[in-house]
Amino acid sequence: MVHVNEINECTSNPCGDGNICYNKKNGYNCTCLSGYRGSNCQTPPDFCLGNNCTNGATCESQQTNYTCLCAFGYKGPFCQKEIVNGGWSTYSGWSECSKSCEGGTRSRVRFCDSPAPEPEGQFCIGSDTEVGNCNTDPCPVCKPYYQIQQFKNDFNCTIINENISCTVTCKDGYVFLPEHPPNDIYECGNNTNYMWTDTPPSCAREY
Known part of the structure; x- marks a missing residue:
């Protein structure tokens, strides 16, 4: 009688890492662990069940864990931190008027530092400079x-x-x-x- 070496079907790790493979004649059986499913334990569990995503984030289940896809204006692993957008400071004092009479202009400035925006945040909307009219009265004149x-x-x-x-x-x-x-x-x-x-x-x- 001739004995033929039996092939170990588990050698190729068909059940994936962390699961148990049982070799049998002309095949194998998988025992799935850690919530994996399928004949080859190919379907991962839904890691989003009981997730810690916050502030309206969307949970995306992946192969070994989950990722929180943050809503606009939030960041962090669980979208727990609000992104800081820029805010305008108060205006500076007015500059000197460009004319002493008959209508000049003056300006004042503000800065986007109250607070300053984070790298992911939005810069302040609007102009940093305001221009206004000044000294609109007619100029006095000398007698000829x-x-x-x-x-x-x-x-x-x-x-x-x-x-x-x-x-x-x-x-x-x-x-x-x-x-x-x-x-x-x-x-x-x-x-x-x-x-x-x-x-x-x-x-x-x-x-």
């Missing part, structure tokens, strides 16, 4: 120099940064009286609240 001009005066004026500076001379054939000499300069503008610093003296005929 000819309204303070005296007899036979000539004015030579320059305007720098809204300030008028004038020197005064007499027309040909006229002079200032020694007891009433002119100032070196006459000014009007923002530096003088738009009032002339003085009225020049009149000129007298030269003899």
Whole structure:
């Protein structure tokens, strides 16, 4: 009688790791452990039963465990932590107005740090800068120099940064009286609240 070596069907581990394989003639039987099911223990248990996912997360059962798929705005292994989005700080003080009158602009800023967003969080919505109007009243003006001009005066004026500076001379054939000499300069503008610093003296005929 010839004896043929019997083949061990369990050698290839058909039942998978952690389960028990029983060899038998022309086949094998599996005893599944840890909740696995199927002829080869190929169907894992539903690990989502009794899961710890929170905050509206969806549980996804996998081969050896489960994963929590977090709802928007949450993170962590069980979606237990709320993601921090950015919040605006209060505005800074206003900047200096761009004009002293007739309508300028000014600005102020805020920062996305109250709180600062986490890497997964959203940055603050909106602009970090606010612009507003300022100093909308009409600008004051100096009287025209000819309204303070005296007899036979000539004015030579320059305007720098809204300030008028004038020197005064007499027309040909006229002079200032020694007891009433002119100032070196006459000014009007923002530096003088738009009032002339003085009225020049009149000129007298030269003899």
